[in-house]
Amino acid sequence: MNGKPEHIGFIGVGLMGHGIAQNILAAGYPVSVIAHTDRSPVEDLVTRGATEAMTLKELASKSSIIHICAPGSPEVEAIIEAILPTLQPGTIIVDCSTSDPKSTIMLAAKLKECDCHMADTPLGGTPVQAEAGELSTMVGAPEHVFNRIKPVIASWASTIVHIGASGTGHKMKLLNNFLSLGYAALYSEALALSEKVGISTQKFDSVIRGSRMDCGFYQTFMGYAIEGNREAHKFTITNALKDTRYLAAMADDVNLSNPVGNAVKNSFALAHAAGGNGPEDYVPHLTDFIQKLNAVKKI
Template identity: 50%
Template sequence: MTKPTVGFIGVGYMGHGMAANILKAGYPLVVVAHRNRQPVDDLVVQGATEAGSIAELAAQCEIIHICVSGSPQVESVVGGEDGIAANAAPGSVVIDCSTSDPVSTLHLAELFAGKGIAMADSPLGGTPANAVDGTLGAMVGTDAETFARIEPVIGCWANNIMHLGPVGMGHKMKLINNFLAMGNAALLSEAMALARKSGLSTAQFHEVIGTSRMRNGFYDTFMKWTLERDENAHRFSITNAHKDMRYLSNLAVSVGAVNPVQSAIRNNFGAMEAAGQGERYVPMMADFIAAMNGLAPEGEQE
């Protein structure tokens, strides 16, 4: 049985590993360049075809992944004369792997449906290392028939695939997931600063928390920056984290939810971005909160 041609828009930190795994599984893959040619060139060497535009990619692919930074970027590759909606064939499927605003997702799903194109939202759980290993989580929102079509392709890059219901449910769950993750980041940053202000060392903090029930996978990657100064431990920018928290606020408003804790978390990320540190990574919030408390970054003379 011939495998469908798969398109991939957004071969960045996460997308490059995902696309490589699609190739390894034997699917014909079409990619398109954006700002950084290196990942595109690497995938072409591995057997991918490079399209000259979004329109060209959409016209030749049956299943199209989008993996960009947020809803404005998703909307830009979907709309217009050169976008996916105007050029993909009826019967094709678009999978949005970005962390997007569910309100926008539902609007795009209606747009695609009017053209006979199916849509799924399948935001990711995990890190770029998981993308390379093919061990991401996938939170999928789509109808049962579309899910059956795309599950084998998603299985190329994810080993934990959760079908949560119709379109939009994946993005809603992803935002709630990121609320928990970014809440952990803010809480750990503040707790470490408080410990240091109280005369406890970060090593003592880690000796207790790192051997307790409060240790988890997020704790381990977050702490690698503070303990080892490993900037590659969790390559997720403050700007992206702040964007996700704004999307979650929009979701809370749309469903009438009360979310005072999330508002405080969002403001932590907003403050760090406003201070010109949006391109730093989430674990580096520990340094930002430390500085607010008059403390030097871990390992520097205070």
């Protein structure tokens, strides 16, 4: 913007956001952050050179690129509504959340009216990868916007794919999560059936691991089923249900029959209704809900 270095605002320095903001700081960008509920990530980032903003408007007024890591579209919409009056012309909003593409496209149009821009950059990876600067992202943004934010994104992502216009990054993220959450639903039912017919989870794993059915997501998922590591994949059942609902809405928008997607959504809806709605209930814990539903006694 006018030859000045970018000033990065960061809203949502939680599980993933802390690592992203940390890497932006390490790359030499000035960064402003704001606290939400847990102050510890903000305090850590301030010791690394970040500036704490006391209000969203204060953060927006000094930032040329603003990252948002929020639970979903309602929160992103509320944040943008709050900062819109104080955005500098040319400011880019970088939405790292997994959001509803319809909402993203609507926000892009609203920001364009104010001579600002929207880029959707949903994340692929884990909090550990976020801290290491090794996330992946699929970007939805006009070409000139993508070119401007790419050096900043490169500080926290090792894989960057420009998908297309605003909203396409979130569309691709929903497709990506459909695959991973679909795997989770399949693995959970397969393990329940395996135990029910007399084959232990350990025996099941000894056949699948290393075979053509093995993959990185399987290994992470089985970190809980085999090793009992409750934090093997820190993505909540609540967020999984939200994402599968967004996927169903996206399919409805184009009149696509989506029976498998709806079946996956219903698996997470059952778990969520049965109590899988706390911050400690992650996607691999779906195995517990499916086995309890089917009165499985583990071998």
